[in-house]
Amino acid sequence: MPKFLVNEDGSLGARNDAHCVSIEHKLGIKASPTAVLQFGDHGGAIGTLVGEENRGLEYMFIMMNSARFSVGMQGIAVSERAYQQAVNFARERVQSRPVDGSAREAVTIIHHPDVKRMLMTMRSLIEVARAVAYVAAAACDTAHQHADDAVRKQSEAFYEFMVPVVKGWSTELSIDVTSLGVQVHGGMGFIEETGAAQHYRDARILPIYEGTTAIQANDLVGRKTVRDGGAVARGICAQIAGTEAALGQHGGAAFTAVQAQLAKGRAALEAAVAFVVANAKSDPNAVFAGSVPYLKLCGIVFSGWQLGRAMLAADAKRGEDPSFHDAKISTAHFFAEHILSQASGLRDAIVAGAAPVNALSEAQF
Amino acid sequence: MPKFLVNEDGSLGARNDAHCVSIEHKLGIKASPTAVLQFGDHGGAIGTLVGEENRGLEYMFIMMNSARFSVGMQGIAVSERAYQQAVNFARERVQSRPVDGSAREAVTIIHHPDVKRMLMTMRSLIEVARAVAYVAAAACDTAHQHADDAVRKQSEAFYEFMVPVVKGWSTELSIDVTSLGVQVHGGMGFIEETGAAQHYRDARILPIYEGTTAIQANDLVGRKTVRDGGAVARGICAQIAGTEAALGQHGGAAFTAVQAQLAKGRAALEAAVAFVVANAKSDPNAVFAGSVPYLKLCGIVFSGWQLGRAMLAADAKRGEDPSFHDAKISTAHFFAEHILSQASGLRDAIVAGAAPVNALSEAQF
Numbered sequence: 125m126p127k128f129l130v131n132e133d134g135s136l137g138a139r140n141d142a143h144c145v146s147i148e149h150k151l152g153i154k155a156s157p158t159a160v161l162q163f164g165d166h167g168g169a170i171g172t173l174v175g176e177e178n179r180g181l182e183y184m185f186i187m188m189n190s191a192r193f194s195v196g197m198q199g200i201a202v203s204e205r206a207y208q209q210a211v212n213f214a215r216e217r218v219q220s221r222p223v224d225g226s227a228r229e230a231v232t233i234i235h236h237p238d239v240k241r242m243l244m245t246m247r248s249l250i251e252v253a254r255a256v257a258y259v260a261a262a263a264c265d266t267a268h269q270h271a272d273d274a275v276r277k278q279s280e281a282f283y284e285f286m287v288p289v290v291k292g293w294s295t296e297l298s299i300d301v302t303s304l305g306v307q308v309h310g311g312m313g314f315i316e317e318t319g320a321a322q323h324y325r326d327a328r329i330l331p332i333y334e335g336t337t338a339i340q341a342n343d344l345v346g347r348k349t350v351r352d353g354g355a356v357a358r359g360i361c362a363q364i365a366g367t368e369a370a371l372g373q374h375g376g377a378a379f380t381a382v383q384a385q386l387a388k389g390r391a392a393l394e395a396a397v398a399f400v401v402a403n404a405k406s407d408p409n410a411v412f413a414g415s416v417p418y419l420k421l422c423g424i425v426f427s428g429w430q431l432g433r434a435m436l437a438a439d440a441k442r443g444e445d446p447s448f449h450d451a452k453i454s455t456a457h458f459f460a461e462h463i464l465s466q467a468s469g470l471r472d473a474i475v476a477g478a479a480p481v482n483a484l485s486e487a488q489f
Numbered sequence: 490m491p492k493f494l495v496n497e498d499g500s501l502g503a504r505n506d507a508h509c510v511s512i513e514h515k516l517g518i519k520a521s522p523t524a525v526l527q528f529g530d531h532g533g534a535i536g537t538l539v540g541e542e543n544r545g546l547e548y549m550f551i552m553m554n555s556a557r558f559s560v561g562m563q564g565i566a567v568s569e570r571a572y573q574q575a576v577n578f579a580r581e582r583v584q585s586r587p588v589d590g591s592a593r594e595a596v597t598i599i600h601h602p603d604v605k606r607m608l609m610t611m612r613s614l615i616e617v618a619r620a621v622a623y624v625a626a627a628a629c630d631t632a633h634q635h636a637d638d639a640v641r642k643q644s645e646a647f648y649e650f651m652v653p654v655v656k657g658w659s660t661e662l663s664i665d666v667t668s669l670g671v672q673v674h675g676g677m678g679f680i681e682e683t684g685a686a687q688h689y690r691d692a693r694i695l696p697i698y699e700g701t702t703a704i705q706a707n708d709l710v711g712r713k714t715v716r717d718g719g720a721v722a723r724g725i726c727a728q729i730a731g732t733e734a735a736l737g738q739h740g741g742a743a744f745t746a747v748q749a750q751l752a753k754g755r756a757a758l759e760a761a762v763a764f765v766v767a768n769a770k771s772d773p774n775a776v777f778a779g780s781v782p783y784l785k786l787c788g789i790v791f792s793g794w795q796l797g798r799a800m801l802a803a804d805a806k807r808g809e810d811p812s813f814h815d816a817k818i819s820t821a822h823f824f825a826e827h828i829l830s831q832a833s834g835l836r837d838a839i840v841a842g843a844a845p846v847n848a849l850s851e852a853q854f
Contacts, residue, residue, distance in 0.1 A: 148680050149680065149681040149682060150679050150680060150681065151671075151679050151680075151681060151686040151689070151690070152679070211854045214854075215851060215854075223707070223773045223774065223777045224773045224774050225773075232851075234851050234854065235851070236703070236777075237774050237777040237778040237780070237843075237846060237847060238703035238706065238707075238777065238778070238780055238781055239703070240778070240846050240847060240849070241778055241779075241781065241782075241846045243854055244845065244846055244849070247854070299668055303664055303693070306516075306693060306697075307696060307697065307701065307702070310697055310701060311694075311697055311698065313697070314515050314516050314517070314693065314694050314697060315513050315514065315515060315516075316514040316515065316516060317514060321516040321693070324516070324693065325516070325690070328668070328671060328679060328686070328689065329676075329679050331672060332671075332672065332675055332676055332678070332679060333676065336672065336675060337672070338601070338603035338604070341603065342588070342603075378844075378845070381841065385837070408588045408589045408590075409588065409589050409602050412588045412601075412602040412603065413602040413603070413605070413606055414606075415602070415603055416603055416606065417606075417827070447850075447852070447853060450848070450853075451848075451849055451853040454845045454848035454849055455845070457844070457845040457848075458842065458845035458846065458848075461837050461838055461841045461842030461845065462782070462837075462838040462842045465833070465834035465835075465837035465838060465842075466831055466834040467834075468830070468833060468834065469830035469831040469832075469833065469834050470830075472750070472826050472827075472830035473826055473827040473830060476746065476826045477823065477826030477827045477830075478602075479743075479822070480609065480743070480819045480820070480822040480823035480826065481602060481605050481606045481609055481823065481827075482602060482605060483815070483816075483819035483822075483823075484605070484609070484816055484819055485812075486580060486597075486599050486600070487812070488812055488815075488816040489576045489579075489580075489599065489608055489612070
């Protein structure tokens with residue numbers, strides 16, 4: 125047996141047989157080195173038991189559940205940084221005359237419709253991911269602190285449903301957002317010194333570590349949807365229908381447009397939940413063939429829901445700061461027509477697209 | 490005046506005042522160095538006129554039109570390499586038991602439905618991009634070589650319409666395909682030595698150089714769609730309807746599924762063409778707000794069309810090699826339900842999504 129690492133008198137003991145044998149060359153997050161560690165190859169390493177025996181996996185999952193939410197937040201954070209940088213560049217970079225002929229000279233690119241479209245895509249994806257994550261975080265607090273046991277349980281179930289969505293959706297969209305951040309910069313975005321490419325490289329690990337998107341999606345399908353027969357999922361859909369009604373009562377053009385897309389999105393999600401619950405036992409390969417599209421559909425529809433709520437709140441507070449609140453309303457409107465509108469396509473992938481996912485044999489790929 | 494670079498007798502003349510002052514640090518394509526060149530800062534550089542005076546821009550566009558098609562092919566090529574690498578990894582990497590309980594031990598990941606879904610996504614996107622590019626290339630040959638003047642003109646118009654689609658769509662999808670290539674590898678994909686990340690880095694320049702996707706989309710909207718009042722675009726839609734009819738006559742389940750998605754996709758494209766043609770003059774900002782979604786819609790619908798044709802051809806030849814042709818049919822079916830199904834969402838973005846793209850002022854971003 126090797127000696128202890130720290131002697132009884134506090135002096136250093138023998139070196140532990142744990143060695144860093146290499147540092148990985150990674151695509152991104154290079155400020156966070158990943159090491160290959162070797163334990164015990166030269167006589168045996170000392171390990172120290174943390175907590176009680178046989179409860180390590182349980183402890184690990186306390187860390188992991190928290191880490192999953194946190195990685196979702198990383199997706200939002202790197203996206204926000206990419207957006208700020210892209211907006212700043214678009215305000216300064218002069219290129220081409222406007223398509224509407226409103227100026228005879230080249231203008232800053234923030235005046236070109238497709239640059240606006242890219243910035244609105246980035247902006248709206250960040251806003252929705254943040255809104256969904258904050259609503260989930262509030263439910264986590266309620267689940268821990270509320271006086272009413274029934275409310276605690278309901279909040280806990282809602283939060284548990286949201287964790288894989290926050291992790292999977294916020295990190296998948298961070299790839300799109302940081303990619304658009306490069307695109308807004310044009311050729312300059314491909315030069316490392318510009319800084320846009322770093323976000324693109326850094327973001328790529330987020331849908332992988334602490335459980336890939338597929339692992340999140342399997343959790344969402346299995347433990348979070350099938351286990352309770354879709355009860356929590358349908359409960360969320362009922363809340364979404366309430367937001368649709370409020371948007372309809374408002375009646376403004378942007379509000380009814382969001383209402384219409386949200387209603388289509390919710391119907392698509394309800395169809396997907398019914399498919400998942402009905403077929404999980406009898407044909408798990410068919411259900412899990414659509415698990416990631418199901419996670420994305422949840423992400424998109426919950427996002428539309430939260431922006432629907434946000435635009436109603438922004439409208440109520442508009443007088444306090446019209447410019448800020450109008451931007452909120454336009455961002456919700458943009459998201460509904462450009463991204464929430466993908467919901468029915470995702471439903472088709474889940475409900476009708478399983479057979480060709482599983483059709484090819486290993487040799488046919 | 491400086492002396493000539495090569496003297497009359499063939500010996501070296503004075504050094505030209507053209508200097509490489511730095512090599513850029515790029516995200517990818519590092520085997521193709523990009524230099525900052527300085528001309529004439531030390532007394533004046535010698536330039537040599539290639540061809541006739543005042544025809545440089547014209548010559549440049551001969552190169553550029555060819556280069557745009559070629560960059561589209563680069564997108565297909567890097568995607569294909571990413572796919573082959575991902576398939577090989579998925580055949581070797583052992584992780585987790587199958588979701589259907591068919592094995593008690595962990596299996597190679599190619600047996601997991603979501604890995605199959607990712608590989609099918611990669612595979613189908615490569616097949617469609619290649620099919621669309623080859624059909625365009627054939628039209629280019631016909632436009633140059635056919636005996637009939639009318640056929641030459643029609644083929645030329647078709648090819649011209651396709652060039653921005655081949656460039657924009659094949660390169661945009663190469664980002665998704667190479668990103669999935671990393672994802673299939675899991676954490677290993679983030680390690681540079683694995684090689685998957687390089688494709689992801691290399692692909693990122695493709696939607697930027699030789700005209701960004703927005704530049705391709707502006708060309709597709711302006712010169713290719715609006716200028717002839719949508720005639721070429723509608724002609725293509727009529728051909729697509731012919732393929733739908735042939736799929737319907739076949740009647741097999743996968744064939745009618747593709748027919749249904751193709752019909753929805755074509756209807757979405759027809760609506761987008763009508764919107765673009767009707768509003769380009771009166772509201773160019775609204776039309777160009779949807780130019781990239783319009784390019785993607787063209788890409789997706791033309792892709793579905795070509796895979797519809799491919800599955801009919803595969804069915805006719807099935808006896809020659811059932812495994813190969815069945816994989817073609819399944820790939821077409823997969824594409825229809827998982828990707829062509831996004832067409833109606835893109836239509837909404839184009840037809841109903843312009844107002845919020847253009848709503849924010851520079852200060853509101």
